[in-house]
Amino acid sequence: MERVILHCDLNAFFASVEEVRNPELRAYPVAVCGNPKKRHGIILAKNEKAKSFGVKTAETIWQAQRKCPGLVLVPPHYKDYSKYSKIVNDIYLSYTDLVEPFGIDESWLDITGSAHLFGTPEKVADDIRRVVREETGLTVSVGVSFTKSFAKLGSDYKKPDATTVINQQNFKDIVWPLPVSDLLFVGKSAKATLERLGIFTIGELANSSKPMVSSLLGKAGELIHDYANGKDDTPVTSAFAASDRKSIGRGITFPDDLTDLSQIKTGITALSEDVAARLRKHKQKASVVSLTVRDPAFRTTSRQMTLPFPTHLESEITKSCLDLYIKYYAEKGKPVRMLTVTVSSLISEDLAGGDQLSLLDDGSDNEKRESIELAIDNIRKKFGRDAMTKGSLLKSEFHIREKDEE
Ligand SMILES: [Mg+2]
Structure with a gap:
């Protein structure tokens, strides 16, 4: 049976939590950064307004301020990020017990067994977005697909607060034109290797020779070649084991x-x-x-x-x-x-x-x-x-x- 997997990604998570803590921030371009007093501190997250000025995660504060002089800098509140991460994962757990967090702001959900309760998988995704928004004030983008890697691409495809369905019929249209580095586990060095082979998009990877890719990238090469072709049966592993479940x-x-x-x-x-x-x-x-x-x-x-x-x-x-x-x-x-x-x-x-x-x-x-x-x-x-x-x-x-x- 084909699986139904969601990947849920909280949008601009740190900055959004800051806006929930202090709604007045919504009116300004805002960045969360390590130490606002030190000019060499680094931008950890930014809201939509700051993004529109070209502010980027991981650049230094002075680089960001040059592009956006009115940038409001706030220090991180990690306790609140953990708190909201837990609230949101608890919402996911009310849809399925197969929830696998991937970092503080992303989770995979396997809803193969529970989608029927809510109608279609797309409806489940829309419902999750609505409940997260209503209960926390945060937004989440959801990818719906038959593999974990495609679901993850889906959550990245449209943001913020959007659902993208990637199925057997449309994956070649949606996924294949994307840069190969968008694919899970394709880091900088794998990207460089693939580009030397003339492989720039996921579609080019999918249609390349698998033995050639694996001869250069080993087991990981086989894996990403399969992912690009929609072959990925990695299970969603519940972080919340049945024995500990209360x-x-x-x-x-x-x-x-x-x-x-x-x-x-x-x-x-x-x-x-x-x-x-x-x-x-x-x-x-x-x-x-x-x-x-x-x-x-x-x-x-x-x-x-x-x-x-x-x-x-x-x-x-x-x-x-x-x-x-x-x-x-x-x-x-x-x-x-x-x-x-x-x-x-x-x-x-x-x-x-x-x-x-x-x-x-x-x-x-x-x-x-x-x-x-x-x-x-x-x-x-x-x-x-x-x-x-x-x-x-x-x-x-x-x-x-x-x-x-x-
Ligand atoms: Mg995120």
Whole structure:
């Protein structure tokens, strides 16, 4: 199956965080630099306005000031950069647990298994951009592709705050005209070697003789030749290993504010289904369920409950979240902009034990439900994620729930 990989790159990260810390800076050309008092200090980052004056990262302060006399210099605030990096990676983690940071302001996400929740991969990318912008004031460019190297090129292709899709149909048009040095792992010396061979663009590399490139650049030559041809099955390696994970969550931001209970139920069900599938995949059960709701004014509140026993069942998680929603939000008729379902207090399945009493019914029904959900997992494993979503089985589950609430 073709993978769906995103590369998310925060735009002018340090300078943007400075603008969030002090919005007045937005009106000026701004550069973050090591030591503003020392003229030989170096520019670490610049905002869009400074860029339009030709200010470049890594040049000295006096070089930058010559081009842009009104340049406002600010010292770096690394603690805030780490803080925002974590907030943004947590947003990514609400879309997939396969998130691999590459430096402080870039991450790859493998969303092959979760894109269906949001429609198309492009929609996921647009949604991520919107949520990052709304929650942090920062912007991110996203590349969507079937390999990590192409996704990275995509995030660089249009900036700031843009989505670029590079697929099997368009990669020759988009990627091949780019300079070969844009490709991941093509540094200065590899670039010089390739240019001596008359290879200036990624397309020229793709169509060059692979043995020739590898004779000069070794294994790395083979690798970049493959990358240029869209052959790169390097996995997105989660930086957040399953064993250290303290919670599993999934969120969705709705294009419109929701007040209708049945739509909210559908959202909660889809999110719980996903969270439960991830728990079962990691052979874990959870005993705390929380529901996070954001209203149209971006006020975010969470409510949680502890289950009488650990679970990995979608039905239990959905039921708990619906209870939380009805108890804390529904009565006040508050519109909902975003929902996140999170489970925590995770323990290994083996330790949790199997036949516990259910929240919903007696143990026998719970067993039945467990075997239904495990059967759905197996069908999905065999036939793909969409083979069985909220089919008739789960519709009847809904019915059961509605009865429970009466
Ligand atoms: Mg960046």
